[in-house]
Amino acid sequence: MTPPLSVRWIGDTDAWLLAEGKHLRPWQKLGAHPVTLDGRDGVAFAVWAPNARQVLLLGDFNGWQAQPLALLPGCGVWEVFVPGAAVGHWYKFAVEGADGVWRHKTDPCARETELPPGNAARVCEPLRPPPATGAPAPTDRAPMAIYEVHVGSWRRxxxxxxxxxxxxxxxxxxxxxxxxxxxxxxxxxxxxHPFYGSWGYQPTGLYAPTARYGRPDGFRRFVDAAHAAGLKIILDWVPAHFPADEHALARFDGTALYEHADPREGFHRDWNTLIYNWGRHEVRNYLVGNALFWIEQYGIDGLRVDAVASMLYRDYSRPAGEWVPNKDGGRENYEAIAFLREVHEVLQREAPQAVTIAEESTAFPRVTGAVADGGLGFDHKWNMGWMHDTLAYFAEDPVHRRWHHQRMTFSMMYAWSEDYVLPLSHDEVVHGKGSLLGKMAGDPWQQRANLRALYAWMYAHPGKKLLFMGAELAQPTEWNHDAELPWHLLGDPAHAGVQALVRDLNRLYRERPALHARDTDPHSFQWLVVDDADQSVLAFMRWGHRREDSTVVIANLTPVVREGYRIGLPHEGHWLECLNTDSAHYGGGNVGNGGSLQAEPQALHGQAWSAPLTLPPLGVIWLRPQ
Known part of the structure; x- marks a missing residue:
């Protein structure tokens, strides 16, 4: 039995903040912390379990013998200080629930855990102090080209x-x-996360980098290496739901503590997971604190929030009569909305340098609107409509594309309603959907040409960019999380050419201000050719802040070479063909305009100048003024 302390680990102020759900950094007190109390070195352990009858600590520092924790009145937190315990020791909690059932539980605030079946937590080094001041908020004028990665299957x-x-x-x-x-x-x-096949989307230890890839200090070295190379790190974050594994959050103290008791509110049929009770302020505090934790403790630059649509609607994927309306009888989840706004209020105050991105597939208004103006506060939102329409178009045989022309133009009807990311993500290459290359119409040559055109179209279209790993290889097969990417494809010039195109697209996207500097300004975009459905030709202008920044984009989405196709141009002089997806360098047929052309004083498409072009088959070209 541990002798009583004259000084508690959790003081009255912290206890009150935890009870009210207002502790900005709850992880500073909950979990396991190496400290010196009453002149003794050891570890303070604390866990929230308000309805438990007893909570015991088990660890290798005491031979896995039960050691009781004391309940702090009012806040539902149990604590104990163990002299002699130290960094590196393993521990668990044994919780006698309100239902009288004993359960072994992993610490919800553990910063390192072992994989199943052990599921113990490890005492980690002391926390880093919060930064004195936050860095400035990022600007929408900066380019954002995201490489989405499942780290277990990128390369082995x-x-x-x-x-x-x-x-x-x-x-x-x-x-x-x-x-x-x-x-x-x-x-x-x-x-x-206990199940590797969930790809991490069913997490149980929100504060612990998975042990599959090493220790937390290894993850920190990875983040530091990325920053040193000029890369920023975005983590997928899952505050929508959690799995029902008994060692984790489910019925943590013998009651529905983190989740809703009513399965109509607390159970996801799609994923067989439990839904957080965002209306409970301690649960909200746990999650809001977790968002700040990754940014402050590991230097993460942003969070992509998964399954936001499932959070916003009480009837998400539920038939009539099997969901609980809100207090006004509607389907909107007021508690989830309040939670998302609170996350952004905290991050914008404490970590304004961090970005947040919503995976949100509905027309819910103002997802990227400021909280003060009634929005949810996200910096960006995935443009799922653009993704679905564009992929559906490229799946059509070119002979039929004239009847689906609007799929390529409709996105500009709403492009400015939110601050969008254009995602060609992991979701499009799993569950029998095949690969991006496999979605393209035509024979193998045409499929690769279509894929190159798709990428060039995406990089020129307003919105930030996201490609899932393997897309740059023109991977012909669906992503397999149990194997590394098919790197051998780079031995084939046709596949290496697609990788070379992605490299050049990223370079030009960063170099050409017209393609990113005014990404949320509707005046930065102008259609030149929008109605030539019969020939499946599209052309538009992206404007920068200066004349020389302007970029003209032309797409010919049939396998027919178009000779002498005249395009309106905004300036006189020499124009350079700065990108041609049919270049032999990318695996194409090298049809184009010799690298440059001269504008002629012939008005067209609302412009004073124009030039006749050769449009390559299933190709996209970019022009810039010399």
């Missing part, structure tokens, strides 16, 4: 059955992504 240097370590990824993934010109790495969730 230890062999096909060995997962990479964070140090492997720092050595290989970081220079690879930086060398291709991406600005950001987005990692599928790295919080601890």
């Amino acid at each position: 240097p230890g062999g096909p059955h060995t997962l990479p370590t964070w140090d492997d990824l720092a050595r290989e993934l970081v220079p690879y992504a930086a060398g291709l010109g991406f600005t950001h790495l987005e990692l599928l969730p790295v919080s601890e």
